[in-house]
Amino acid sequence: MIGFNCNGIINRSRIDLEIGEKEILEVSVSGNDIIVKGRDWEKKFPYDQYINELCKVCQVKAPPSTTKTCVGECHEVDSVYDDFSDIEDYESKTTEEKWAYIKDALEPCTRCYACREACPMCYCNLCFVDQNLPVWFGKTTQFPDILVYHLIRAFHMAGRCVACGACSSVCPVGIDLNMITRKLEKIVKVRYDFTAGLDAETLPPMMNFKMEDTEEFMLEED
Ligand code: SF4
Ligand code: SF4
Ligand code: SF4
Known part of the structure; x- marks a missing residue:
C-alpha cells in the first residue's frame, strides 16, 4: 500500500x-x-x-x-473520534419524514450502477443486480426496484463502507448517497464498535458471528 x-x-x-x-x-x-x-x-x-x-x-x-x-x-x-453531527438533521426526522426524504432522494436514480462501479468495496465477481438465476429483483427504474437496489447494496456495505464518498461523486444525477453510508457507519460503530478500513486483521461484523449471538438487534429500529 x-x-x-x-x-x-x-x-x-x-x-x-x-x-x-x-x-x-x-x-x-x-x-x-x-x-x-x-x-x-x-x-x-x-x-x-x-x-x-x-x-x-x-x-x-x-x-x-x-x-x-x-x-x-x-x-x-487505532480509533477515530466519532462525530456524526452531519446526520443529526436526518436522524431527528420522524419515520414518515425519513421515508419521504429517502424516496425524494432516490427517485431520480437511473440505475446506471456508477456508484457500484466506483466503490472500492464493491468487488464481487458477480453482483446481485447482474444475476439472472435467480433474478433477485426487477430491472426497471420504477421506485420499488430502485429502492431494492439501494437497500440490498446498503446491507452489503454495512461494516465495509470506508466513507470515501466515491459513490456520491460519480452519480450522474447528483444523488447524495452519503446519508445512507454515514448512517450505516454510525450503526456499525454504535453496535459493534467497528470502523471499516482501520484494521486489516479484524473481520468486519457482518462477516463474523457466533452461534450464541442473541440477535436482539434484529428487533430494533433505526
Ligand atoms: S450512480 Fe446514481 S443514478 Fe447511478 S445507480 Fe447509483 S444512485 Fe443511481
Ligand atoms: S462511500 Fe462507501 S459505499 Fe460509497 S464508494 Fe466509498 S466505500 Fe463505497
Ligand atoms: S452491490 Fe453488493 S453484490 Fe453488488 S458488487 Fe456491491 S457488494 Fe457486491
Missing part, C-alpha cells in the same frame, strides 16, 4: 454548477483557495467549503498503517 496525505477531494460538480457553461482551462490550489481559470475569467472558491461533504468530516487524512507493507505517508490509527 502506498500512502499519500489527503486534505479532501474538490467537489467538481458543485464548482461546475456555479460556473455554468463556461469552459475551465486551468485549476490550481493556493492556500485555502481553489483558483479556476477560463479564457477571460478567473474565480476563487474556498477549499475547505468546496470539498466533498464526507471529506469535511474525515479524520483519516493518510491511509492507516494496516499492513506491514504500507510505504509513504501511512499513519497509526
Whole structure:
C-alpha cells in the first residue's frame, strides 16, 4: 500500500454548477483557495467549503498503517473520534419524514450502477443486480426496484463502507448517497464498535458471528 496525505477531494460538480457553461482551462490550489481559470475569467472558491461533504468530516487524512507493507505517508490509527453531527438533521426526522426524504432522494436514480462501479468495496465477481438465476429483483427504474437496489447494496456495505464518498461523486444525477453510508457507519460503530478500513486483521461484523449471538438487534429500529 502506498500512502499519500489527503486534505479532501474538490467537489467538481458543485464548482461546475456555479460556473455554468463556461469552459475551465486551468485549476490550481493556493492556500485555502481553489483558483479556476477560463479564457477571460478567473474565480476563487474556498477549499475547505468546496470539498466533498464526507471529506469535511474525515479524520483519516493518510491511509492507516494496516499492513506491514504500507510505504509513504501511512499513519497509526487505532480509533477515530466519532462525530456524526452531519446526520443529526436526518436522524431527528420522524419515520414518515425519513421515508419521504429517502424516496425524494432516490427517485431520480437511473440505475446506471456508477456508484457500484466506483466503490472500492464493491468487488464481487458477480453482483446481485447482474444475476439472472435467480433474478433477485426487477430491472426497471420504477421506485420499488430502485429502492431494492439501494437497500440490498446498503446491507452489503454495512461494516465495509470506508466513507470515501466515491459513490456520491460519480452519480450522474447528483444523488447524495452519503446519508445512507454515514448512517450505516454510525450503526456499525454504535453496535459493534467497528470502523471499516482501520484494521486489516479484524473481520468486519457482518462477516463474523457466533452461534450464541442473541440477535436482539434484529428487533430494533433505526
Ligand atoms: S450512480 Fe446514481 S443514478 Fe447511478 S445507480 Fe447509483 S444512485 Fe443511481
Ligand atoms: S462511500 Fe462507501 S459505499 Fe460509497 S464508494 Fe466509498 S466505500 Fe463505497
Ligand atoms: S452491490 Fe453488493 S453484490 Fe453488488 S458488487 Fe456491491 S457488494 Fe457486491
